[in-house]
Amino acid sequence: MGEVNTHDREKAQYRPQEIEPKWQGRWEEARAHRAPDVPAGQKMYVLEMYPYPSGNLHMGHVRCYVIGDLLARYWRMRGKVVMHPMGWDSFGLPAENAAIKEGIPPQIRTPQNISNVKRQMKALGLSYDWDREVATHTPKYYRWNQWLFLKMHERGLVYRRLSNVNWCPSCATVLANEQVIDGACWRCESTVTTKSVHEWALKITAYAEELLADLDRLTGWPERVVQMQRNWIGKSLGCEMDFLVAGPEECAECSRPAGAGLKSTEEPSRIRVFTTRADTVFGATYVVLAPEHPLVPSLIREDRRGEVEAFVERMRRTDKIARTAVDTEKEGVFTGAYAINPFTRKRIPIWLANFVLADYGTGAVMSVPAHDQRDFEFAKKYGIPIKVVIQPPAGDRLDAGTLAAAFVEDGVMADSAEFNGLTSGKGREAMAAYLEKRGGGRPTVNWHLRDWGVSRQRYWGTPIPMIHCEKCGIVPVPERDLPVRLPEGVRLTGTGEAPLARVPEFANTACPACGGPAHRETETMDTFVDSSWYFARYLSPDDETRIFDRAAADAWLPVDVYVGGPEHAVLHLLYFRFFTKVMRDIGIVGVPEPVTRLVTQGIVYKDGFKMSKSKGNVVSPDEIVAGYGADTARLFSLFASPPEKDMEWSETGVEGSARFLGRVWHFALRFAGERGAADGDGVSPGLEELPPAGQGLLRKTHKTIRKVTLDIEKETQFNTAVAAMMELLNAANDFGWKGAEGDAAARRLGRFVVRTMLLLLSPFVPHLCDEMWERMGFAGAASASAWPAWDEEAVRDDVLTIVIQVNGKLRSQIQVAAGTPEDDVKKAALADERARKFTAGADPKKVIYVAGKLVNIVV
């Protein structure tokens, strides 16, 4: 207040570019964000998904990390001991591809990228404990990947399997599903085929039941993520049933010579199918196998060999995804062989078809065209008989001849011998019981979830710690020999298989069991392995003797809040849960689930499109920090939208946030510089000390404390918390300070409002708050202070506004003192002139009073 000379005006400007580095330096010096190995008080573990260090953060990262940082800072102020670490998902394909393209080895490029991203994070004022930083590409980290792999191997959770993968014949490499675009290789555009390769797999299906059941515990997770995991795990209850293959004697009944084309030595005896509709088995008029089914070669009749083999070959060469897409036409081929329906004892043909999946169930299905739409269409196309065996509980009886579509619902069993009359549900139970007693089948559970193939024919990943010995077979690397280091200086071409296979000094080794010549596994691990347990490594990032300290794990786990993108809803977050359960069974953690509360943040858009290089609408954090400051970037990220929703990045919106901070700054300055002020400085004045206008502002301040606290804690609605603080500033600016100059009570109120505002804003815009806190002359730092508490007395209004409705429509408002009895409020409402205009003198039929809110007069 008063005259301001040029020098002071200069000093009074809000210059984020000056104050932000200053405070970042101070926090670092004070090691303000360090977390103890074992917390003394109540702990709070706030975690954000670590990034792949591509070299630059994008706004999606910024949003994620700002949300996490807000929570970390808030809980620190609430007195919790906070763990808030950050690290790098630094292995992976992009670094390898960049190395191929630019010739810069990933060992060189990765640290450069990390250091730039780290700089960007620091410039945003993110409060990480950098002493706990981990980087997955370092032997210090990945040796524990290898250790876990060995532990899982010991427990029978690691095995080698033959798997069909996407294969580009031109690049001679395995492709991930997302690298196959419309059936063609993403790089060279040649047609992708499938190939059987050996790979290492982790037996996640051993935990399927628990992963499914424990979803019920995840009450702090978004429902959609839980639902996606439930679908992904996909538990399906049904039956396996054996269909005998018709032998030569049965073939005497058919038109072909008995046993034609079947070599008796190879004669298969039975085909096992999986079905969830055992109640329809009497309607099974054919059996279909996946083209890759192992029995196929022995089933083919000689006279059909050409056609069938051509079909199998064509399927093998078609991209898996395209072949099994829902809009792909169903096609199949008759093998010439027949099976016996175990219930009707009838001969039914055996077909192969593109839509039957080799790796689900048994790779074979019984087809019931009357009661399954796919089977129906297939039967119509190839002229296979249709038999109705389920009748709807009510309405017309179905007839196979007139059926226009399959009847897929449950009903009542018909034409099913002794099972006639049973409902579908009862029928399924009866069939299961029958099969179990008589043999030839059993109730079975099938899962959509498959085991996790972790082999990658890549260089930039964790070497799989296994050794192939001619004499001993597969031998795990002994624990004492870990880590198996990734060799440097490997020439990367991107066109071959497993780069490590071409490094003899790596691949050639001695067998740990017999000492004879052997060679190492040259594949590397999927990087999802790295990210499945990193949350625990933060607890003991430098431990050379064990993966992490059990005491620290017991103290800190589970993670209380985990923030990240919803694109990881199934893969990462499922593996994360899987590894936690494995680690529990190994005995290194005590919790069954890694994360209590999951926050999935929405996507950042700009101009209606997702921010991306190809759209050219990327805004870089550096640009925003340089132009407006980190605090503005943080505030806007939190204000534009609630965390879970998508947000639109808008330049004018950013300016609005900057404007607000400028106004906070200038408002605070009016009360600055009272160093060494009297006791009770910045403390809430009592209501009785203030005139009515002051009481209003005081109430508003306390209400804002309550609103912001509850928004952060209960709702994670940071946008409304910001709105509440904007309201407070508006109210504070509107207050008649000018007239109150020299009034001690008013000045006290002003300093209290400023102090409160700085505390409430501190987790949002920490630099501004600490700087202004210092200029105000308050002790310590805002970011290191206790979160303010609201006074229940002061948030209670003494005058209430009561809305008056007539027949439900808003007509008037009156003011009443708090605590006015219901009858008096009603009387006042009925007496209100504006309301009376609408009651037109009629007697009210009913008067409804909602305490402290409204009166509705019904006439």
Next chain:
RNA sequence: GCGGAAGUGGCGGAAUUGGUAGACGCGCUAGCCUCAGGAGUUAGUGGUUAACAGCCAUGAGGGUUCAAGUCCCUCCUUCCGCACCA
């Protein structure tokens, strides 16, 4: 097809257990201050209207209720995930 989320001003978004629809911000309009301004500041801003009077407004249509953005029913649209799982 199955599963999930969501439809509110010109825009982003607010609205405890049903109880003043549109908080807060952006944009826009006008005034002030400026040589000027993409700066600052004051006021206004859902539609209709001469109107601070009324009336109409939360994707559409019904219903329950004194009272519905909120609850129930029937549709429509958008986004996301899975996708021939037998």
